[in-house]
Amino acid sequence: MKFFTVVLFLFFFISCTVEDDYVPFQIEQVFSDDLQQTIKVDIIYVQPSITSSQSSFNLDETAFIQNLNGSFFHRYGIGLEIGDIKTLVNDELYDLRDNSGEESRVFLTQTQNLYNKNRMNIYVVKRAHTSAIAGIGKDQRALITDEFLFTPTAPHEIGHALGLFHSTIEGNVMSKIRPHMRKDFTNAQVDQMKNTMKKIENF
Numbered sequence: 659m660k661f662f663t664v665v666l667f668l669f670f671f672i673s674c675t676v677e678d679d680y681v682p683f684q685i686e687q688v689f690s691d692d693l694q695q696t697i698k699v700d701i702i703y704v705q706p707s708i709t710s711s712q713s714s715f716n717l718d719e720t721a722f723i724q725n726l727n728g729s730f731f732h733r734y735g736i737g738l739e740i741g742d743i744k745t746l747v748n749d750e751l752y753d754l755r756d757n758s759g760e761e762s763r764v765f766l767t768q769t770q771n772l773y774n775k776n777r778m779n780i781y782v783v784k785r786a787h788t789s790a791i792a793g794i795g796k797d798q799r800a801l802i803t804d805e806f807l808f809t810p811t812a813p814h815e816i817g818h819a820l821g822l823f824h825s826t827i828e829g830n831v832m833s834k835i836r837p838h839m840r841k842d843f844t845n846a847q848v849d850q851m852k853n854t855m856k857k858i859e860n861f
């Protein structure tokens with residue numbers, strides 16, 4: 659008897675849990691002045707309402723955006739620019755461990771009316787069992803656990819947020835297998851991301 663695996667995209671949001679994405683990677687940095695599409699990225703730190711338990715995020719936002727551009731996006735004519743740095747006080751999102759299995763739904767509902775539709779919105783959290791979550795398509799929201807910000811999980815989630823589904827090609831940024839090898843986008847994926855960006859009223 660043969661079994662067929664049917665993958666249905668029932669959920670608008672995808673939770674991307676990966677185990678071996680801790681492996682450090684080296685990608686040659688490429689920067690370009692010839693960019694066809696750019697998008698501003700707002701970085702939103704999620705904090706709890708109790709001030710004494712708030713996390714300190716030691717993220718160098720400029721280095722984060724620079725790494726994404728140099729390692730993944732500039733070579734395809736896509737540029738990310740740093741937007742606003744914000745804080746969101748939200749207890750549900752802050753400790754996603756309380757919402758195991760429900761992360762995508764919680765993220766979707768808790769940020770529904772808050773995000774800037776003209777930008778890429780990256781929510782940074784510390785406490786989650788999932789490495790990252792992203793919306794697909796014209797809904798540029800991604801949530802990334804801070805320890806994954808400098809791994810290929812970050813461009814993977816941005817890819818989702820710019821309309822990309824998973825790829826079966828090994829080494830592709832949108833691959834679910836061997837996440838530490840994620841490196842490339844296909845031409846079709848680049849076109850799709852650029853088309854999504856065109857539809858966004860930038861700035």
Ligand SMILES: [Zn+2]
Binds near residue numbers: 674818
């Ligand atoms: Zn994914």
